[in-house]
Amino acid sequence: MLKLILQIVGLLLLLLALTLVTLKLKNQNADGPSVLFPGGALVSGELYQGAEPDWSFTDDVFTIELQTTNPDSSRRIFVMESGGKVYVPSGYMRSFLGKLWKDWAFDVEAGSVQAVARINGVRYERTLKRVTDPAVIEGVATKLAQKYYGGVTPEAVAQISQSVADGDTWIFEMAPREED
């Protein structure tokens, strides 16, 4: 009986390993991410050129595709407009999972700030800037709570703001691309 249980556990572990390796390899050079696994560079879609958009249209967008560089990789991510600017979050940053999963955020913090966001099929070239100013964070936290936490309550906003202050959640502004 014990042998059978060990064999079943072994098979399940094998399937888990095969899944992780297969989906990671399958997606790493794809034009965009899958549900969970990062993709490669965002290549399809019109490249936006023009005046700074009115980002309030992202209120109706649940997730966007965000590509960072060095290395080129992309993932699906929440998006929040606040005060005419647009932001993306990265959570679990102090957890073991975050250190494995959110390597892109650490890369941005280390200087790989160039990014491309694909929203509704249109690509926007942006620069990522980490934001910690509490005055800015309050507005972003309010929008984050409104869109993704089931509604704005003082408790939800305070909890998100505290998470940012503690470094568990990082907020990046997707600022206009700076000319070289």
Add this chain to the structure above:
Amino acid sequence: MNNATYLKLCGGIGLVWVLGLLFVPPFAELIESLMLLFLSTNAS
């Protein structure tokens, strides 16, 4: 189940599993969704 049979079974199921992930998009999306659900409820 003896070891030889077990290894053949693992190889067969593993092969079908990988081919399913590669060539049956709804299967890959289902597995990813289950993994995401697990991670989102267990991440800390």
